[in-house]
Amino acid sequence: MTQDATQEFLDSLPELKPGERFAFACHPGVGCFNACCGDLNLVLTPYDVLRLRRGLGGLPSRVFVENLGEVSQRRDTGLPEMRLRMNKDEKHACPFVRPEGCSVYADRPGACRTYPLGRATRPGPEGETLEQFFVVCEPHCRGFEQERQWTAGEWLQDQGLSPYNLSNDRYMQLVSAWRAAGRGLDSRRMSMVFLALYQPDDFQRFLRDMKIFERLEVEAERMARIFADEEAALDFGLDWLGLTLLGLSGNLRPRG
Ligand code: SF4
Numbered sequence: 001m002t003q004d005a006t007q008e009f010l011d012s013l014p015e016l017k018p019g020e021r022f023a024f025a026c027h028p029g030v031g032c033f034n035a036c037c038g039d040l041n042l043v044l045t046p047y048d049v050l051r052l053r054r055g056l057g058g059l060p061s062r063v064f065v066e067n068l069g070e071v072s073q074r075r076d077t078g079l080p081e082m083r084l085r086m087n088k089d090e091k092h093a094c095p096f097v098r099p100e101g102c103s104v105y106a107d108r109p110g111a112c113r114t115y116p117l118g119r120a121t122r123p124g125p126e127g128e129t130l131e132q133f134f135v136v137c138e139p140h141c142r143g144f145e146q147e148r149q150w151t152a153g154e155w156l157q158d159q160g161l162s163p164y165n166l167s168n169d170r171y172m173q174l175v176s177a178w179r180a181a182g183r184g185l186d187s188r189r190m191s192m193v194f195l196a197l198y199q200p201d202d203f204q205r206f207l208r209d210m211k212i213f214e215r216l217e218v219e220a221e222r223m224a225r226i227f228a229d230e231e232a233a234l235d236f237g238l239d240w241l242g243l244t245l246l247g248l249s250g251n252l253r254p255r256g
Pocket residue numbers: 025026027030032033034035036037115140141142143144
């Protein structure tokens with residue numbers, strides 16, 4: 001779905017107001033267990049890919065893309081986008097679903113964690129991120145018949161969504177800025193965007209080989225983290241793309 005289509009879909013659902021609760025639980029005891037883990041159009045954000053690779057024992061990004069990714073271009077911006085490749089079986093099952101549940105549960109994508117909520121964001125007056133939540137009630141989902149009740153905040157915390165939303169919101173800000181700029185992407189820039197967003201392991205090597213930090217003001221402590229930790233490399237990649245593609249120097253400045 002494009003962002004506009006997603007917003008339209010969310011607007012058609014009942015909003016979960018702050019403090020309001022919904023009943024839901026998903027566990028092997030529900031009759032529909034695993035029913036939703038197949039035939040999915042599961043878009044993976046850069047942070048989703050990073051976490052899935054971690055959950056797969058540090059799978060190199062190239063191997064992930066080759067075996068588990070489906071790469072396309074976003075229709076709204078031309079930016080690269082990745083989906084999880086479903087199995088080629090009759091059910092088009094998710095490659096990670098097992099009879100006992102999700103085999104990458106600790107590192108499952110943000111969309112799998114957020115369900116049954118939908119989350120919409122917009123910038124607030126101080127530049128902060130304002131959130132709205134919606135309950136996405138799929139007719140086949142028996143989870144809504146369970147007794148456990150949640151507010152949106154409790155659900156987000158229980159599902160470990162904080163690092164996902166932090167990184168994904170930054171990624172969406174870059175997409176929005178790129179859309180507003182209305183620019184095209186040549187193949188060289190496309191490769192650069194893909195590398196910084198979806199291949200933080202190769203991006204770390206690129207930063208070292210191309211001596212990128214000789215041209216930027218980056219504190220030594222941050223530089224060390226970027227080389228040691230893929231999450232820091234992705235965080236830097238978002239700043240770097242903002243600067244090199246759009247001239248946004250929020251967290252990053254060229255050396256004077
Ligand atoms: S359909 Fe609902 S209750 Fe059933 S496995 Fe999926 S999320 Fe859980």
